[in-house]
Amino acid sequence: MRAVPAALTREQAASILLERRRCRSTLTSFASRVPIPGSPRDDADETALIPLIETSQAAHHTMILDAMQRAMTTAHGRLLICAPPGSAKSTYASVVAPSWYLGCYRPGGRIILASYGDDLAKKHGRRTRQLLSAPETKAITQSEIRSDTRAVDNFILQNTSEYIACGILSAVTGNRAEGVIIDDPVRGRADADSQTIRDRTWSAYQDDLMTRLTPGGWVVLIMTRWHEDDLAGRILPADWHGESGLIECRDGHVWEVLCLQAECQHPESDPLGRAAGEMLWPEWFDDRHWTMHRLNRRTWSSLYQQVPAPDEGILFRQADMGMCDAVPSGMRIIAASDYAVTPDGGDWTEHGVAGIAQDGSLYLLDWWRGQTGPEIWIERWLDMIARWRPLCWFGESGQIRRSIEGMLQRRMTERHCACRVEWMPSATDKVARAQSIIGMAGMGRLWWPAGKNWTAELQRQCLVFPAGSPDDGVDVLSLLGRGMDFLGASFVPQPPKPPPVIRPQGVRLAGHSGGRGAIRPMGAR
Numbered sequence: 001m002r003a004v005p006a007a008l009t010r011e012q013a014a015s016i017l018l019e020r021r022r023c024r025s026t027l028t029s030f031a032s033r034v035p036i037p038g039s040p041r042d043d044a045d046e047t048a049l050i051p052l053i054e055t056s057q058a059a060h061h062t063m064i065l066d067a068m069q070r071a072m073t074t075a076h077g078r079l080l081i082c083a084p085p086g087s088a089k090s091t092y093a094s095v096v097a098p099s100w101y102l103g104c105y106r107p108g109g110r111i112i113l114a115s116y117g118d119d120l121a122k123k124h125g126r127r128t129r130q131l132l133s134a135p136e137t138k139a140i141t142q143s144e145i146r147s148d149t150r151a152v153d154n155f156i157l158q159n160t161s162e163y164i165a166c167g168i169l170s171a172v173t174g175n176r177a178e179g180v181i182i183d184d185p186v187r188g189r190a191d192a193d194s195q196t197i198r199d200r201t202w203s204a205y206q207d208d209l210m211t212r213l214t215p216g217g218w219v220v221l222i223m224t225r226w227h228e229d230d231l232a233g234r235i236l237p238a239d240w241h242g243e244s245g246l247i248e249c250r251d252g253h254v255w256e257v258l259c260l261q262a263e264c265q266h267p268e269s270d271p272l273g274r275a276a277g278e279m280l281w282p283e284w285f286d287d288r289h290w291t292m293h294r295l296n297r298r299t300w301s302s303l304y305q306q307v308p309a310p311d312e313g314i315l316f317r318q319a320d321m322g323m324c325d326a327v328p329s330g331m332r333i334i335a336a337s338d339y340a341v342t343p344d345g346g347d348w349t350e351h352g353v354a355g356i357a358q359d360g361s362l363y364l365l366d367w368w369r370g371q372t373g374p375e376i377w378i379e380r381w382l383d384m385i386a387r388w389r390p391l392c393w394f395g396e397s398g399q400i401r402r403s404i405e406g407m408l409q410r411r412m413t414e415r416h417c418a419c420r421v422e423w424m425p426s427a428t429d430k431v432a433r434a435q436s437i438i439g440m441a442g443m444g445r446l447w448w449p450a451g452k453n454w455t456a457e458l459q460r461q462c463l464v465f466p467a468g469s470p471d472d473g474v475d476v477l478s479l480l481g482r483g484m485d486f487l488g489a490s491f492v493p494q495p496p497k498p499p500p501v502i503r504p505q506g507v508r509l510a511g512h513s514g515g516r517g518a519i520r521p522m523g524a525r
Contacts, residue, residue: 023140024104027069028062031096034137037127038091050130053091058281060260061092063271067258068097068220072179073105077218078253080232082225082306083260087281093222094183095127101179102161103132103141110162110177114209116187118153118167124183125165126152168204172212180209183222185231192226193430193466202234225306229469233308242307243269262290262304302467309464315431316462320441323450327363331355334487336394336479337381338472341374341403349377352476353388356484361445362437367454369473374404378411385412385419394483396475397423424482431466434474437481446477 008016023030037050057065064081071077083089098111113128115121129145129152131137138144141159149155153165166172168185182205191197213219223232235249236257243266244259259266264274272280279290294300301310312318333355340347353366366388368380385393395401401423412418427433440446441462448455461473 020140027097027100028057028065030100030104030140031061031065031092032057033140034096034099034131035134036091036096037130040123040126050127053088055088055284058088058283059272060281061088063258063260064089064092065097067256068093069100071218071220071256072097072101074218075216076253077220078249078255079218079220079258080235080255081220081222081258081260082232083222083258084262084280084304084306085224086285087260089222089260090124090183091127093220094124094181095131097220098163098179098181099128099131099137102157102163103137103143103159106178107143107157107159107161109179110175111164111179111181112172112175112177112209112212113163113165113181113183114168114170114172115165115182115184116168116191118170120184121165121167122153125155125163128163129155132157168201168209172208176212176214177217178214179218179220180213181220181222182209182231185221185223186226189226192230195229195469198227198229198231198469201231205231224303225308226302227467227469228308228464230308242266242305244271245269259306261306262293262300265305265307298467308467311463313463314467315434315438315465316441318463320444320446321459321462322444322447324363324447325450327355327365327447327449328357331357331363333365333388333390334392334394334480334483335384335388335390336476336483338475338479339374339377339395339400339404340371340472341400347371348470348472350472350476351377351381351384352473352480353384353390354480359445361447362440362480362484363447364449364455364458367452367458367473369454369457374407378404378407381408382411382415382417385417386415390419392420392422392483392487394422394424394479394486396426396479398426422483422486424479424486430471430475430478433482434465434478435481436485437477440481 019029019033023033036053038053040048040050060083067079067081071079081089081093094113098113102109102111113121113124115124132141132145141157143157143159143161146156146158154163156162164172164175164177168182185201185205186192210219221232221235223230225232227233235251235255237247237249240247242259242261244257246254247257249255258271260271260280262280264270264272264276264278267274267276279285279287290304293304297310298314301314302308333353335351335353337351338349340349348369348371350369351367352364355363355365357363366384368377368384370377370380405423408421437446448459458473458477461468461471462477465471465474
């Protein structure tokens with residue numbers, strides 16, 4: 001331990017040593033005594049000093065630090081921190097906490113920090129390296145970074161602790177660690193809405209990061225929520241709606257969940273003890289800051305309230321979901337399907353039947369969904385054709401059509417169950433292809449049957465769309481809406497045509513309005 005300056009009295013020296021000991025044992029004390037770097041500029045040189053943070057430790061920062069210490073010092077610890085952008089969650093959980101763990105609590109330990117990309121991971125590593133290199137920090141840890149490890153994403157302390165930072169989709173094979181911190185696994189809205197990237201992120205979490213843990217290793221996940229099916233969404237229970245506390249999750253672990261909503265919605269479980277409607281960090285964020293983010297319901301609900309789908313819906317609104325006990329007579333029946341070729345592959349096959357009323361409203365009549373192979377859902381499809389005799393059945397063209405069209409035609413022939421099938425052009429933008437049916441719902445022209453066992457699940461898919469999963473039912477509704485547009489005027493009742501008008505040679509009609517108008521000789525006035 002460094003010598004205490006001679007100018008200090010014995011009492012002063014004892015106080016300093018006691019304070020350093022407290023910092024080594026308590027993360028919150030450590031955070032209050034070290035110079036914490038803020039966010040480095042994107043264009044700044046890696047060797048340039050990062051300006052220090054401008055704020056002091058707020059109540060939610062202390063809460064984050066306490067939760068981090070519990071997770072990092074508990075065998076199989078699990079912590080999920082969900083908080084709005086700008087709340088300094090990364091500063092305390094991804095920079096200060098690992099510095100304390102490697103420098104004070106676990107000499108010889110190893111941490112892997114993963115973010116959505118290498119660049120962000122390196123930023124966190126650069127801030128952590130600067131913090132550990134500060135004289136105030138070294139006086140507490142009695143250690144420093146070895147001079148032969150200069151990288152910002154991989155360095156070793158003199159006490160043999162090691163820090164590794166990487167993109168979550170980067171390979172971390174060959175490295176093992178006592179703890180894994182995942183900070184911001186989602187780059188942005190486009191990645192969050194991509195099923196492919198969500199699946200790749202989940203696979204990287206399970207197959208790469210979790211396999212790097214030593215026995216009893218701990219995990220911390222820090223993020224803002226983007227999508228119901230994001231990394232946190234696949235871990236949390238299906239019925240989670242923003243609660244904090246110890247929660248048994250779908251991966252078999254009990255996670256401590258720290259959900260810090262911008263505006264408190266759950267006072268009974270709010271970790272800060274706020275009343276309903278109280279805002280986060282009022283000494284830093286004023287009301288005008290929050291106002292501009294409230295304008296987009298999806299952004300506010302997901303990134304700021306940590307609930308990707310608001311109760312009232314995102315694009316489909318709960319208030320627009322008209323329920324009915326009876327349907328009009330004389331409707332024209334159409335149907336659509338979203339097909340999954342492989343059983344138990346995660347996707348659902350859904351068939352939907354609807355009726356077009358005389359006023360152009362669409363009434364949902366029948367539905368089937370299942371995670372089965374074609375040998376099952378083709379028969380259910382034919383059963384619905386036999387029952388409803390739709391004028392047209394819509395599907396989406398592309399690879400699915402090429403895979404199943406032959407089977408569908410063959411089974412229709414074998415069961416003597418014919419139906420016109422139309423394949424709509426494939427479109428990757430789910431929101432764009434759903435615009436027709438979203439518009440119908442918003443105008444009160446989409447009607448839902450009361451008392452059907454499939455109505456609630458289909459409405460749930462609509463209310464969380466496009467932030468939820470699965471959304472195969474919404475795909476079927478989109479096809480029904482596009483199908484109505486495709487069929488167009490042929491499905492709109494037309495007035496009876498007038499009898500043909502016989503034009504005698506040498507005359508023309510004057511003032512004719514559809515009946516037998518007056519006949520005048522040509523040239524007459």
